[in-house]
Amino acid sequence: MTHPLPQDPHGDTSSRLMDAAATVFADRGLREATVRDICALAGANVAAIHYHFGSKEELYLATLRRALRQHFDAHPLPSLAPLDPEVDPAGARAQLEAVVRGIGQGILGPAPEWHTRLLLRCLLEADFALPTVLEEFLGPRFGVLRGVLAVHLPGKDAQVVVRHALSVVAQLVFYRAFPGVALHFLGATELTPELRAAAVDHVVTSTRRVLEAARRAP
Amino acid sequence: MTHPLPQDPHGDTSSRLMDAAATVFADRGLREATVRDICALAGANVAAIHYHFGSKEELYLATLRRALRQHFDAHPLPSLAPLDPEVDPAGARAQLEAVVRGIGQGILGPAPEWHTRLLLRCLLEADFALPTVLEEFLGPRFGVLRGVLAVHLPGKDAQVVVRHALSVVAQLVFYRAFPGVALHFLGATELTPELRAAAVDHVVTSTRRVLEAARRAP
DNA sequence: CAGCGATTCAATCGGTTGTTTCAATCATTT
DNA sequence: AAATGATTGAAACAACCGATTGAATCGCTG
Numbered sequence: 001m002t003h004p005l006p007q008d009p010h011g012d013t014s015s016r017l018m019d020a021a022a023t024v025f026a027d028r029g030l031r032e033a034t035v036r037d038i039c040a041l042a043g044a045n046v047a048a049i050h051y052h053f054g055s056k057e058e059l060y061l062a063t064l065r066r067a068l069r070q071h072f073d074a075h076p077l078p079s080l081a082p083l084d085p086e087v088d089p090a091g092a093r094a095q096l097e098a099v100v101r102g103i104g105q106g107i108l109g110p111a112p113e114w115h116t117r118l119l120l121r122c123l124l125e126a127d128f129a130l131p132t133v134l135e136e137f138l139g140p141r142f143g144v145l146r147g148v149l150a151v152h153l154p155g156k157d158a159q160v161v162v163r164h165a166l167s168v169v170a171q172l173v174f175y176r177a178f179p180g181v182a183l184h185f186l187g188a189t190e191l192t193p194e195l196r197a198a199a200v201d202h203v204v205t206s207t208r209r210v211l212e213a214a215r216r217a218p
Numbered sequence: 219m220t221h222p223l224p225q226d227p228h229g230d231t232s233s234r235l236m237d238a239a240a241t242v243f244a245d246r247g248l249r250e251a252t253v254r255d256i257c258a259l260a261g262a263n264v265a266a267i268h269y270h271f272g273s274k275e276e277l278y279l280a281t282l283r284r285a286l287r288q289h290f291d292a293h294p295l296p297s298l299a300p301l302d303p304e305v306d307p308a309g310a311r312a313q314l315e316a317v318v319r320g321i322g323q324g325i326l327g328p329a330p331e332w333h334t335r336l337l338l339r340c341l342l343e344a345d346f347a348l349p350t351v352l353e354e355f356l357g358p359r360f361g362v363l364r365g366v367l368a369v370h371l372p373g374k375d376a377q378v379v380v381r382h383a384l385s386v387v388a389q390l391v392f393y394r395a396f397p398g399v400a401l402h403f404l405g406a407t408e409l410t411p412e413l414r415a416a417a418v419d420h421v422v423t424s425t426r427r428v429l430e431a432a433r434r435a436p
Numbered sequence: 437c438a439g440c441g442a443t444t445c446a447a448t449c450g451g452t453t454g455t456t457t458c459a460a461t462c463a464t465t466t
Numbered sequence: 467a468a469a470t471g472a473t474t475g476a477a478a479c480a481a482c483c484g485a486t487t488g489a490a491t492c493g494c495t496g
Contacts, residue, residue, distance in 0.1 A: 031250055047444075174392070175384075213428075253453085
């Protein structure tokens with residue numbers, strides 16, 4: 001069991017608190033999550049948060065950092081030695097698809113759901129942890145994506161490359177940020193692994209097609 | 219003055235409350251917005267909410283409905299008599315671009331910002347108003363988009379069409395839902411009209427290219 | 437076993453929330 | 467002007483929040 005359940009009675013109080021806080025913060029956000037619910041889920045007293053972390057905010061920051069570290073360690077991006085599509089079209093295309101699929105797996109993959117939801121909460125609420133998250137965790141991964149896209153968009157403005165990269169992320173994140181909307185229009189009731197896999201495939205092929213057309217355009 | 223400021227001292231208490239509630243709810247969401255802040259901005263007593271609307275949630279629903287009605291009245295979608303791209307390629311392409319651009323203008327256009335932010339808050343928090351919003355306001359517009367896309371994807375599965383429509387919306391909504399992330403990677407500090415116009419153009423042309431490639435694919 | 441720091445516990449502290457009360461005030465009609 | 471219903475106002479309500487207290491308990495060392 002690499003990802004102990006929040007209800008796991010093992011481990012010390014500090015770990016149980018972070019496990020419980022991860023799911024509660026992911027479900028309800030920093031503000032609406034209550035220390036009483038977290039402690040109840042962790043099987044700890046309400047005073048334990050103040051004792052072990054100092055405050056609710058510090059527990060949030062510790063939980064967020066640990067979750068992001070676990071998540072990005074579990075979903076490493078293929079290291080890039082960008083292949084020129086003019087020289088090795090098939091290889092470059094495979095590399096592009098691998099990077100996009102890797103990011104897609106990180107966002108919509110079978111990883112513990114609360115990892116992504118916790119990160120999304122931070123980005124949505126734009127709380128005090130956002131600058132840290134952007135520079136320390138998201139920045140490097142976005143840089144890899146941007147680098148691969150740039151190879152497939154020779155001569156294009158840097159802003160154009162960034163917009164393509166943002167489009168890739170946006171299409172994937174939408175299913176996590178607005179599951180109710182996506183499920184309603186898909187006619188489904190649950191974001192099954194099949195639906196998520198289909199979404200990732202859709203983004204992978206759409207991205208490839210857009211880049212091929214954009215490269216041929218003036 | 220088609221959009222009276224929330225601080226506008228004119229109008230009856232009910233209207234002033236909805237004006238104030240619109241900005242406060244858009245800024246902080248249903249849960250974190252307090253009736254005291256809304257009433258202070260409206261220049262009304264806290265009891266006025268209960269008297270005129272019954273509860274905070276009913277005020278929220280009334281404010282949301284009014285904002286959505288205003289917003290979608292101000293941004294009507296081109297009524298569709300779908301043109302077959304096999305018969306009239308140029309016309310069908312223009313129609314597709316008009317619909318996507320219309321949706322883009324509705325999301326990233328120069329409309330009162332709190333309209334979009336209020337709607338986004340509702341979708342993000344997935345509160346009790348979500349079903350109403352989906353069926354009454356978003357559903358019809360999404361149906362128009364889906365209809366136009368379906369014409370450009372003959373023989374494709376309905377789910378494929380829906381995923382393309384979701385991709386269009388996702389790319390546009392991202393700039394509103396995660397402005398901090400988008401601005402950080404764009405190297406900007408504010409979502410200027412130029413940046414928003416460039417984003418809409420990007421989605422319009424990307425959508426056209428994706429559909430052209432998808433139609434040619436098996 | 438005695439001692440002691442680390443940890444946990446129930447109880448409580450201010451403070452804020454949405455809601456409610458009821459008297460005062462306003463607007464309209466008789 | 468008097469009366470009546472609609473509206474507003476200050477104050478308080480119960481419920482909940484994060485934080486804190488101080489005593490009780492645990493785990494280890496001497």
